[in-house]
Amino acid sequence: MDTKRASVVSASRRHKSVGDEPVTSVLPNGDVPYDPDNPDLGADDEVLAALGYKPEFRREFNLFTTFCVSFAVLGLLPSFASTLYYGMGYAGTAGMTWGWLLAMIGIQSVAMSMAELCSSMPTSGGLYYAAAVLAPKGWGPFAAWITGWSNWLVQVTAAPSVNYGAAAMMLASGSIMNPEYVPTNYQTFLLTILLMIVHGVMASLPTKWLAQVNAAGSTFNMVALVVVIILIPAATDRESRGLPKFAPSGEVWGTIYEGTTFPAGISVLMSFLGVIWTMSGYDSAFHLAEECSNANLASPRAIVLTSSVGGITGWFLQMVVAYTVVNIDEVLESELGQPFAAYLIQCVPQRIAITILALTIIAGFFMGQGCMIAASRVTFAYARDDCFGPLSNLLKTVNTVTRTPVNAVWFNAFIGMLLLLLIFAGELAIGALFSVGAIAAFVAFTIPIFIRVCFVRDRFRPGPWNLGKLSIPIGIVASAFVALMVPIMCFPWTTVPEGLTVEDMNWTALVYGGPMLFILIWWFVSARKWFKGPKVNVAHMMLGDDIVEGEMIRDSDAGSATTPPLTKGMENTKGL
Template identity: 75%
Template sequence: MSLSPHNADRNASVTSGRHKSVSQEPVTSVLPGGDIPYDPSREWNADEEVLAALGYKPEFKREFSLFTTFCVSFAVLGLLPSFASTLYYGMGYAGTAGMTWGWIVAMVGIQCVAMSMAELCSSMPTSGGLYYASAVLAPGGWGPLAAWLTGWSNWMVQITGAPSVNYGTAAMILAAASIRNPDYVPTDYQTFLLTTFLMIIHGFMSSMPTRWLAKTNSVGSIFNFIALVVVIILIPAGTDRVARGLTKFTPSSEVWGDIYPGTDFPAGVSVLMSFIGVIWTMSGYDSPFHLSEECSNANIASPRAIVLTSATGGIFGWFLQLVVAYTVVDIGAALDSDLGQPFAAYLMQCMPQKTVEAILSLTIIAGFFMGQGCMIAASRVTFAYARDDCFPLSKYWKKVNPITQTPVNAVWFNCIIGIALDLLVLGGPLVAGALFSIGAIAAFVAFTIPIFIKVFFTRGNFRAGPWNLGRFSLPCGTVACAFVALMVPILCLPAVTGSDLDAASMNWTCLVYGGPMLTILIWWFVDAHKWFKGPKVNVDHLMLGQGENTLEGKGDDSSENATEIPGGSKDKGALA
């Protein structure tokens, strides 16, 4: 609508006041470069100004700091429980060689992905993060499709995070019970029930106010870090290999040189396949991106938290890999143990029982906090996508609870789907392993689509935020894309080939991830392309420099009143 004289006067005051046009903000926005986000009822602070310039009105309290954001991210990373849960793949596919120098190789690619993502986060600090970036940076006309694929792939990462973590935690709890009572053998049904119980507890915890969540995850992250350091020290100090007639540590020539024949593929391919453990363990560093709307100084603190999480996790994760690689006695026995949990079985090979119980206890508690952190991050992603009407019944999932000021409906929506996914546990460890494979491959696909677009297709429509890589942006992004292009097909390979390959030994990642993604792609071409236009602006904005002054957007968050602006268009999708 056209502005009245009163509105024109108001427009002048806005231009001269705190409110700046989008072209003056360090963001890459879906709004045209001359627009000024406007809300007559409030005066925005710096963080709210940045978010408004991206097209969204503030809806959360900004009670996360750099430290507390890092705490949630590190809790989601959960090095100790993540390592314990994925030891079947990390050690089982290539043995100690894959755990030692293989971890270093993988971390080069992962760190490049993390730094490239952090650069995007600084430029677009929204809960929808990766999805928003794909929409804005894609070439003209391709923004909605890029956002659609990125969003759904990222949502699959988030939705499988808490179920897979809680499955690993439940398996460790039951393995600990089996160690205490050797006559007890855990069943798949019991593992499923315990996993469901953990999911429900985390659902209640994740529905609390932001301040409570920040404090709880700070405690959880500190405990995770302390437990990790204690275990790294305790394993080499407490090993009783000598009492069992072995050397205190395995010789380095064996640790670094012997590749366990865990697959039917050549040794090099087996090492690459073992990266699933590294990738899944290190996949939580995107959490600060999704929490950026609840973080103060978000376009600096959130990217710093991403890089800090990835770097800290990479270094300490490697130390953990080393102590296990130098003390493991029999890889095959650890993988096939009746305990049903390779990490617990490994500990029983080289540690006194009381020490094993102590390490498992630390790992279980760390895993509990990790599961809760995963559910928090997932709920923010679901909220962000529902805000743009990506889901059926989005109007329910995008509601912010007026008491807690958190997306409680999104929490329980994710919780119910997560419990349904945990039914895979009833198919046994190999089938349940699809949860971990999905998390690894879906994360890489979602993380890399906007990075790939930025590196190879962006032509002047990316505005770097205050945290950026400068001249290293292009080479870092190129390495990240090359690493992902290599790993995606590797993660889909089965461990066995030929006549030995059957339903029980099949890698179900292609079906469990590829099936839903194929359905989503078909949905796009059949129907979704008609109504999904990418990020949906819900903030008022004064249209300046467009020939006439107009006001677009509405104050409420209903889909009927929000302004849809397709990502990737030359005049609407990006800044000059």
């Protein structure tokens, strides 16, 4: 027996049981379901097998490249530019400075709690898998159903909202160069569709190419962000307008802009929408876990690295804009149709404004591509467990040439193109894509965290990256933050309910609540009869009793992380 084969077999003898692996698995305790005689088996594949899945992707991502995809999806510069209306429009510069810091306490708590789950369950299903395993006995499939669909909603709205923001900035650049040009909804729609098609093609490429493209894109994002943070204060021409080079700190930190008729505290909380949407991309590292080497350490580290680096650099960008903005009303009401472009025209020369917009647009292009990749992996993982009903067989197919889920890529792209028809319904309607993305993301993020805090406690098996004694307190902060922010993000845009008009209505509750209501009805009418949560797709080698590939875990098993070890092979559950 050669050395490599001997080491693999030796490893298999050290980790004979699912209970011996550092994972919280949907499988009952028992032998890890893999072939110990396979010389190609690695530590990552062993961990994945303990979670119930066979390897289907090449592990060509590492910590840095996973961080690159995650940071590209975060896309601080284009995300900030796309959501400036919310961050500045609700509470002004106060919401952008100390408001960002307050929001980051809750956001970082969510990210760290998610990273702990990722280390224990490094699979593409991510939050959906975690919800199924951690839910109280018998509730696993329902928890997975709600978490999965909420997470899919943010994934499928991410690329179109990012590309819409990039297209709007491209056309706003044209307006700056030619003041007589006024972009139309039709032009914005077509340009956004073009970006969606290009990103669909790119997201269908082999994993190795995707890793290289996203490494380049993320590097550009970071460089562009640093350049903009330095360039704006260096080039600002506020003094030519009779203003000091930078606004006084008392004005920046102490004045809350009356963007709504709600109390000042509520306005600041509403401004968190921009922070939450901007900081909602770090879960991408979770969904890429099956393509990452040393996944139960590299993926959680990428999550925390993305959220912390993003939070710090994002705050510096907020500070730069807060200290250099000239007139908030003119930024929000500009005919350019893009607040960030209007802000730049106020505070820097036109040539510098165009340069910064160009950097932001390129960064937005890479961000949209990263969103398309992450969304396709989520769709694939959920289809693998039949979450999409009759479409699942099509969406869980991995292309034999590229070894990527090409069908899932184009399914998401098609849905995203349909959502972009909201452009023709006006700014409030298309704006709902941003707030839906924020709510859907953090609801999905927090369901398994809340279950972990309130129902699991000692039944959770931490992975090699964990929070130790701080796990429960941080999880409580994360859950409380999201519970507070979900209703806040559904408040009317500008007025209290007594003065509410159709123009002021926040359509988030309808655009998010409508599909989720349909999903709930679908569950009670049909899905509860056939959807059992995560499915095993590996042959289980326990005592020679194989599970046929694709069989479901029983409802009584799903949601229990500590089922006692079996004395015989796992029961045949086919047909349940």
